[in-house]
Amino acid sequence: MERDTRDYASYHESEEYEKRRAQRRRKRRQQVMIARICVFGGGLLILLVIILLVVSLVSKQGTKPASGEPSGHNILQKETYLVIEEKPDIDVQLLTPNEYSRPGIATETITNIVVHYTANPGTTAQQNRSFFEGLKDTHATSVSSHFVVGLEGEIIQCIPTVERAYASNQRNFDTVSIECCHMDETGKFNDSTYNSVVELCAWLCCKFNLQASDVIRHYDVTGKSCPKYFVDNPSEWDKFIQDVDDYITEHAVKKSKEDHDSYYGIGEEAVTPIAQQPTDGVGD
Numbered sequence: 041m042e043r044d045t046r047d048y049a050s051y052h053e054s055e056e057y058e059k060r061r062a063q064r065r066r067k068r069r070q071q072v073m074i075a076r077i078c079v080f081g082g083g084l085l086i087l088l089v090i091i092l093l094v095v096s097l098v099s100k101q102g103t104k105p106a107s108g109e110p111s112g113h114n115i116l117q118k119e120t121y122l123v124i125e126e127k128p129d130i131d132v133q134l135l136t137p138n139e140y141s142r143p144g145i146a147t148e149t150i151t152n153i154v155v156h157y158t159a160n161p162g163t164t165a166q167q168n169r170s171f172f173e174g175l176k177d178t179h180a181t182s183v184s185s186h187f188v189v190g191l192e193g194e195i196i197q198c199i200p201t202v203e204r205a206y207a208s209n210q211r212n213f214d215t216v217s218i219e220c221c222h223m224d225e226t227g228k229f230n231d232s233t234y235n236s237v238v239e240l241c242a243w244l245c246c247k248f249n250l251q252a253s254d255v256i257r258h259y260d261v262t263g264k265s266c267p268k269y270f271v272d273n274p275s276e277w278d279k280f281i282q283d284v285d286d287y288i289t290e291h292a293v294k295k296s297k298e299d300h301d302s303y304y305g306i307g308e309e310a311v312t313p314i315a316q317q318p319t320d321g322v323g324d
């Protein structure tokens with residue numbers, strides 16, 4: 041026993057003992073270090089995952105449509121500015137500013153394009169434009185339209201889109217109106233008129249960052265049977281909207297906001313006010 045104790049003591053005092061103790065200490069320190077690295081690395085990983093989750097949530101929220109707004113496509117279109125570079129052949133014949141047909145009141149942000157029919161079979165675009173112009177003298181009624189599309193597909197512009205037309209009643213303030221000529225009482229557009237209206241609607245949709253389904257009938261505003269053929273035949277209206285959508289898909293190109301605005305002259309058109317401001321809200 042004595043010898044053992046002595047051996048033990050001498051072993052403790054020996055260099056070998058010190059070396060092993062140092063080795064054990066180093067090993068322990070290494071283990072502690074590894075444990076710390078593991079804890080720190082794990083924490084960092086968790087933090088990274090949380091950051092990624094938050095970022096993806098926030099970006100999803102950013103592209104989420106506000107309540108009441110149509111989903112998906114609409115938002116995409118609002119972010120990617122579309123331009124149809126083949127401009128429709130528009131014959132600009134602005135009306136004389138007057139309180140019966142060109143009241144000189146600014147439109148607000150355009151949110152819909154409203155399609156009408158003249159309800160006057162066989163009349164031309166020029167005749168309808170002359171009727172609007174004549175109202176400044178006849179004072180017969182208050183009515184007009186931004187555009188009139190004729191029987192040969194001709195497009196006459198009567199009012200700049202920055203100004204209100206008297207066409208769509210309570211929606212004159214935020215819509216652009218298109219009057220369409222037709223041959224008979226059914227109100228059906230012939231092919232030339234139809235094609236020009238599709239082209240004009242598509243071009244305007246891109247101008248105002250709208251989608252095809254933002255083109256509506258006067259009927260959708262007031263319940264009036266206008267444009268009659270498309271109220272009587274809702275599936276034909278659906279086809280019309282599809283044709284506008286197809287036209288946009290086939291002809292529109294993506295542009296920067298600056299290029300879009302400069303192509304469409306956004307901010308360049310000015311309202312021509314008239315001396316006496318009439319009451320808004322009338323239609324045909």
Ligand SMILES: [Zn+2]
Pocket residue numbers: 155156157207258266267324
């Ligand atoms: Zn109408």
